[in-house]
Amino acid sequence: MALMTGAQYIESLRKLNTRVYMFGEKIENWVDHPMIRPSINCVAMTYELAQDPQYEDLMTAKSHLTGEKINRFSNIHQSTEDLKNKVKMQRLLGQKTASCFQRCVGMDAFNAVYSTTFEIDEKYGTDYFERFKKFLIMVQNEDLVVDGAMTDPKGDRSRAPHAQDDPDLFLRVKEVREDGIVVRGAKCHQTGSINSHWHIVMPTIAMGEDDKDYAVCFACPSDAEGLFMVYGRQSCDTRKLEEGGGMDVGNPKFGGQEALVVFDDVFIPNEYVFMNGEYDFAGMLVERFAGFHRQSYGGCKVGVGDVVIGAAALAAEYNGVEKASAVKDKLIEMTHLNETLYSCGIACSAEGHPTKSGSYIIDLLLANVCKQNITRFPYEIVRLAEDIAGGLMVTMPSNVDFNSDLVVGREGETIGDFCHKFFVGNGKCDTMDRMKVFRFLENICLGAAAVGYRTESLHGAGSPQAQRIMIQRQGNIQGKKQLVKDIVGIEE
């Protein structure tokens, strides 16, 4: 099948019977729900850009399994060139949406599961790799979105999965049948889960023998029986429901999405099971998925950063201060920080290497350094953007007030007239354009999109400490001590 268009993707979602709950109710038509639709539009961009000849090299690839042209989001990286193109594609999508476009979690899961199942089979003589390849060919041929689901609720963080009071706090195999397994548990803050045709579920931490039932990886359709999702709230999300809200939404078209995904005894046929009890490979799968997703942030957050910098520069222009040297310097600093993040994304890709399966993986140390910087720099970029924009981005009246014809002035002026009069900027720009830029910045700095640009920069793909552990492990301090010994002549 040919690659889907954005419109075909949206139509394909209507055919699913995905169970979605929000505000205590089942949402029947979630595809057109005003709070959900912007996140669907975002994923649709991954299809639309793949149809555009100018982005073909970045957005598509040739399947190493079928030789067919596929969307890069379902590609298994075959070279460092592929790894770099992945990051560039993500930057492009961040620039076009100013949001999290969600499809990367599946791509990162494919690459982690592909290389890990190969090595499980090598040790245990299982046939997970062949099963997974079959599944992936279907995904590639049908151009599907797959959610990569890793994070369990985790309960008491000091205890292992099997040692929790409630055994369901980590997703587990509840029952083994001849033809498959029954799984129970949940995955938290799942990016794009509702907008995905399928899910790939992976363990969330390295595990020991006692956690065998929790060492499970599988794929299942998003509308499988027993599976449902509870939509996650975002700051200012109900602005999308307001009548006449208009620019108050900030980003009129796009947004991200997270949900709680519950597996309330879901049957998984054997053909979709890619790990079942091989607990000694849980750590490898987690490390690889996390590594790929930490690389991803060196693309997507940089693309959004480009838009933040653009919005700050526009705000400065509309405020009439774009020539001030302090403003120019802040924009330089923002650019410096943003390009440093991009350098990390490209560097961990350029230093990638083949896995035993033949697919390419990033340099794990550099990918973790990339993500560690992501936990900091977007916060500074946002601080500078707020600094340049000024306080109006959080104190200005609503869109309704700007459009209000309620007469309140002595000479018959309306509320709208006063808003326009007092919020004029450099005299050259349209006052409403100025306000739109402020609302857009508000959305990214502390509104709904701050989920993707701020908190997700901190906790997505693993919280800062997770990267520090990896940096410690990969940092080769012993080797560095030896360098000194060699130079100054210490022999032990």
Ligand code: SF4
């Ligand atoms: Fe993709 Fe970035 Fe969203 Fe992760 S946070 S799914 S890498 S856009």
Ligand code: FE
């Ligand atoms: Fe993420």
